């Protein structure tokens with residue numbers, strides 16, 4: 001039976017990351033995956049990467065993770081597909097005091113975030129329906145990555161650094177044995193000192209999702225529930241683009257068009273004088289003609 005210090009069960013983004021970091025530290029690691037890397041929820045993720053969290057620790061971890069995704073090649077020799085797009089979060093009045101408290105703290109944590117009024121949002125992104133929006137936050141360094149590239153990048157790098165991988169192998173049992181554990185996968189078993197199991201939708205996640213769903217339903221909002229059941233049809237880029245083309249109806253009035261006229265002359269430090277400003281006297285004209293390259297030939 002092969003022996004390892006750590007067995008990681010599941011090669012989603014978390015499992016691949018754990019294996020990569022363990023292997024980077026020289027820890028003998030095996031990663032066991034029942035399908036393929038990013039074969040579960042990870043491969044379906046929108047992979048939005050933000051550090052806009054109310055929890056300060058989480059924000060710091062996310063900030064450093066975004067920095068790693070941006071600089072992924074130097075860590076893994078591969079692409080994460082990270083694109084910096086910024087992230088705009090719109091908040092209702094009930095969130096306003098928290099947002100006003102959190103945004104300065106995020107800036108102190110080197111997470112550049114702007115606090116915006118609905119008027120500023122409307123000026124920058126005129127297509128948004130801002131009904132019920134009291135304040136917004138724009139995290140400048142947020143973006144999105146490619147979840148499959150990111151997972152495969154860390155998974156492959158972990159293997160290069162010495163981690164073993166068992167793919168297409170569901171774990172069927174974990175049993176304590178001596179000081180460690182035996183992990184069974186089909187007719188193969190591996191012995192480890194520790195087991196790390198990554199499972200996305202556990203009881204806590206289900207409970208939290210149910211809370212959000214009920215809260216939204218009480219407010220008469222059904223889009224979240226519909227999205228959960230019909231994600232593929234709701235998340236349709238064609239529908240999204242068609243939505244952008246619809247005439248926009250604003251619930252708040254837009255700022256008036258600027259009325260002040262700009263005096264164009266005030267835009268120049270050195271005023272342009274036209275041809276008149278370039279005129280030269282007769283003696284200089286003659287001198288220029290005589291000394292022009294090729295004039296003496």
Ligand SMILES: Cc1cc2nc3c(=O)[nH]c(=O)nc-3n(C[C@H](O)[C@H](O)[C@H](O)COP(=O)(O)OP(=O)(O)OC[C@H]3O[C@@H](n4cnc5c(N)ncnc54)[C@H](O)[C@@H]3O)c2cc1C
Pocket residue numbers: 009010011012013014015016032033034035036037038039040041042043044045046047048049169170171172198199200201231
């Ligand atoms: C539609 C969608 C959109 C999302 N958008 C975002 C987003 O924009 N931003 C964001 O941060 N998060 C997003 N998420 C959430 C994010 O994708 C997950 O939090 C993350 O992928 C979880 O990764 P994980 O490695 O913990 O779990 P998983 O991706 O679930 O990986 C677990 C792995 O374990 C394997 N496995 C399970 N059981 C066994 C077993 N017995 N033996 C061996 N292997 C096993 C599975 O095959 C799987 O590959 C989104 C998720 C979905 C579904």
